[in-house]
Amino acid sequence: MKEGKTWLYLGRGVRKHRTMRSIGVTALLFGLVCLYVDEAMAQRTCCGRPKECPPGWVRNYDSCYQYASGNTKVTWYEANAICQMKHSHLLAIESPAEMDFIKSQYRIALWTGGNILSGGGKFKWAEGGCYKSREVGYSNWSPNGPQPDNHLGKESCLMIWDQQFRWADFDCNYKLSYVCEINL
Numbered sequence: 431m432k433e434g435k436t437w438l439y440l441g442r443g444v445r446k447h448r449t450m451r452s453i454g455v456t457a458l459l460f461g462l463v464c465l466y467v468d469e470a471m472a473q474r475t476c477c478g479r480p481k482e483c484p485p486g487w488v489r490n491y492d493s494c495y496q497y498a499s500g501n502t503k504v505t506w507y508e509a510n511a512i513c514q515m516k517h518s519h520l521l522a523i524e525s526p527a528e529m530d531f532i533k534s535q536y537r538i539a540l541w542t543g544g545n546i547l548s549g550g551g552k553f554k555w556a557e558g559g560c561y562k563s564r565e566v567g568y569s570n571w572s573p574n575g576p577q578p579d580n581h582l583g584k585e586s587c588l589m590i591w592d593q594q595f596r597w598a599d600f601d602c603n604y605k606l607s608y609v610c611e612i613n614l
């Protein structure tokens with residue numbers, strides 16, 4: 431090999447090394463960005479959210495919903511665990527439009543992900559899949575009671591309760607049907 435060619439090969443080697451290094455640095459930077467950008471953004475770019483609803487899920491806007499198979503009735507804890515196993519979260523109703531959709535699709539007496547189990551008395555939506563727990567904002571509590579009333583100090587979970595699909599807190603050990611949700 432002539433001396434000139436040797437330098438050419440060496441030059442290519444260095445360039446290749448630099449290219450590999452810059453790919454590595456880019457990947458590292460991307461990883462760091464994913465870790466530190468705001469939570470919503472991180473969920474979108476780093477959590478592997480599906481772009482479409484999986485088969486058997488019903489889409490409405492940017493969410494997919496699945497009703498308990500065979501109208502199975504379970505405790506809130508079981509419903510929460512089932513949704514999490516499906517990389518989804520127990521229903522979080524975050525707007526009047528979402529509430530209207532739920533009314534149009536499902537029957538009353540449903541568990542939602544709302545709960546005060548982590549303490550502090552403020553209802554939060556349960557996490558699951560890419561969805562992180564967050565405080566209940568929009569609400570549709572029933573005036574009957576009025577709810578939430580934490581009856582006998584035993585009501586820590588949020589169900590869709592009355593004929594107008596309004597909400598009540600209820601004993602988490604009670605068995606109800608449920609809906610799982612995936613945010614796209």
Ligand SMILES: [Ca+2]
Pocket residue numbers: 575577578579580581585598599600
């Ligand atoms: Ca109640």
